[in-house]
Amino acid sequence: MKDQQDWRQLYPFDSHELFIDGHRYHYLDEGRGDVLLMVHGNPTWSFYWRNLVSAWRSGFRVVVPDHIGCGLSSKPQRYAYRLDQHISNLVRLVEELDLRNITLMAHDWGGAIGLGTALACPHRFARMILFNTGAFPPPYVPWRIRACRIPFLGTLAIRGCNLFARSALTMATSQLGGLQKDVGSGLLAPYDNWHNRVAIDAFVRDIPMTRAHPTHQTLARIERNLVSLQKYPCQLIWGMRDWCFRPSCLERLVDCFPSAEVQRIQTAGHYVVEDAYREIVPMVERFLTTHPLSSIAKVI
Numbered sequence: 001m002k003d004q005q006d007w008r009q010l011y012p013f014d015s016h017e018l019f020i021d022g023h024r025y026h027y028l029d030e031g032r033g034d035v036l037l038m039v040h041g042n043p044t045w046s047f048y049w050r051n052l053v054s055a056w057r058s059g060f061r062v063v064v065p066d067h068i069g070c071g072l073s074s075k076p077q078r079y080a081y082r083l084d085q086h087i088s089n090l091v092r093l094v095e096e097l098d099l100r101n102i103t104l105m106a107h108d109w110g111g112a113i114g115l116g117t118a119l120a121c122p123h124r125f126a127r128m129i130l131f132n133t134g135a136f137p138p139p140y141v142p143w144r145i146r147a148c149r150i151p152f153l154g155t156l157a158i159r160g161c162n163l164f165a166r167s168a169l170t171m172a173t174s175q176l177g178g179l180q181k182d183v184g185s186g187l188l189a190p191y192d193n194w195h196n197r198v199a200i201d202a203f204v205r206d207i208p209m210t211r212a213h214p215t216h217q218t219l220a221r222i223e224r225n226l227v228s229l230q231k232y233p234c235q236l237i238w239g240m241r242d243w244c245f246r247p248s249c250l251e252r253l254v255d256c257f258p259s260a261e262v263q264r265i266q267t268a269g270h271y272v273v274e275d276a277y278r279e280i281v282p283m284v285e286r287f288l289t290t291h292p293l294s295s296i297a298k299v300i
Contacts, residue, residue, distance in 0.1 A: 007186030011050050015072060018096055020089055023079075026072040027065040027093060031057035034293060035099050038064040039090065039117075041108020041133070042203035043165040044271075045071025047186045048107070051277040052284075065093055067113070069199025071190050081202030083109075083215045087116035094124055101293050103127040105284075107273065108245070109203060111135050112222060118232075119225050126296050128234040128257070129284060131272050132245040136223035136252060137208055137216050142244055144171070148204045158204060159197040162188070174241045174269040183274065226256040233291035234260040237283060239268030239275060261287060 018025045028046055030053055038049040046064040053062050066073040067086050079085075090113055094102070102125045106114035111133025118125040148154040148164055157163040165188055170178035178184065191197045208216035234257040238250045247264075254260060263283050268275035 006182035007047070007189060010182060010186055011047055013046075013050075013053065018093055020068070020092055023068050023074040023076055024072075025065065025068060025074075025089060025093060027063060028053060029097070030062045030064075031060055033060045035102045036060045036062045037094070037099065037102045037104050037114070038062065039104065039106040039110030039114040040064075040067070040070070041106075041110045042070075043168060043191065043200040044108070044187060045190055047071065047189075048271070048273060049105075050186075052105070052273065052281070055277075055281050063093075063097065063099065065090060066190075067199065069202065075196050075198055077195065077198055079198075079202075081199055082206055083112055083116070083218045086113045087120065087218075090114070090117040091120045094121060100124050101126045103129065103288065105129045105131070106133055107131040108133055108270070112219060115226065115229065116218070116222050118229060119222060122228065125229075126232060126293055127288070127291055128229065128232050129237065129287065130234070130253065131237050132239050132242050132249075132270050134245060134249050134253070135219065135226060135256070137211075137219045139248065139252070141207060141209060145204065145207065145244070149207075149209070154204070155201050158201040159194045162191060162197060164200055164204065165191050165197070168271070171243070172270040172274075174239070174267055174275050179271070179274060223256065230257060230259065233287070233296065235263065235284070235287045236260050237263045237272065237280060238265065239270060239272030240264050240266050241268060242270040242272070244270050 013028045013030055016027050016029045040048050045066045049064050056062055068089055069075050104114045104118055111130050112135045115135045148158055169184045173179050206215050236253055265276045
């Protein structure tokens with residue numbers, strides 16, 4: 001009970017919900033002003049962005065969804081847990097809230113989901129900030145991820161033992177000894193049983209290992225169309241100690257966004273926002289100041 005109280009203190013935000021096909025789509029909607037849309041990956045949830053929400057909710061409107069199956073959203077056991085479905089859900093949220101002049105901030109799977117959403121409704125977006133992510137068919141799949149794809153055993157490890165999310169508390173961070181206990185408790189809190197880990201397993205299985213996988217086609221389409229987003233100011237912030245989204249993924253995104261401002265954080269791992277949010281806040285604020293919405297509107 002104490003652990004739960006500790007992590008709740010780190011997440012002092014009001015919950016909001018949108019129902020999509022009968023499923024609760026939970027999101028944060030904090031502050032007023034220009035929109036910052038923060039999109040998480042796997043196996044995290046809106047809690048991952050908490051420090052940036054706290055930093056900016058006094059001057060921005062910060063919207064942070066939990067994907068269906070994740071965080072405080074519904075966790076249906078029979079659901080189309082595919083990239084294109086997550087994109088469709090986020091498009092629905094953006095349109096329902098009538099968000100405009102959006103600054104997209106995305107991490108891990110959130111990059112593909114967020115950029116797929118920007119491609120679906122580009123008139124609603126204005127700036128892109130990407131953290132250790134990808135929006136293309138994976139050039140490699142680390143053995144630690146491949147092991148989680150072993151039939152039956154992979155699902156048993158992920159859903160039965162919570163191995164994927166628990167391992168990330170040490171393997172996805174550069175912090176010695178792993179993340180602090182209250183932070184770890186918060187990241188794990190929504191994933192406390194077999195039922196609630198359904199999307200963690202589904203995200204892992206949605207990583208395309210072959211061209212025949214339907215999500216390979218979705219990722220390839222997103223990558224082909226990223227050229228249409230080059231008109232938006234883009235910032236790439238990368239934890240260079242990431243064994244999953246390695247520096248080669250950063251370089252591939254630089255090819256997609258050749259005018260991007262690149263910030264390499266040598267001491268951070270995959271959970272770059274956990275490892276380096278104190279460095280990230282001024283980096284992002286400088287970027288937003290350099291690219292005000294008024295000047296972007298003239299270009300777009």
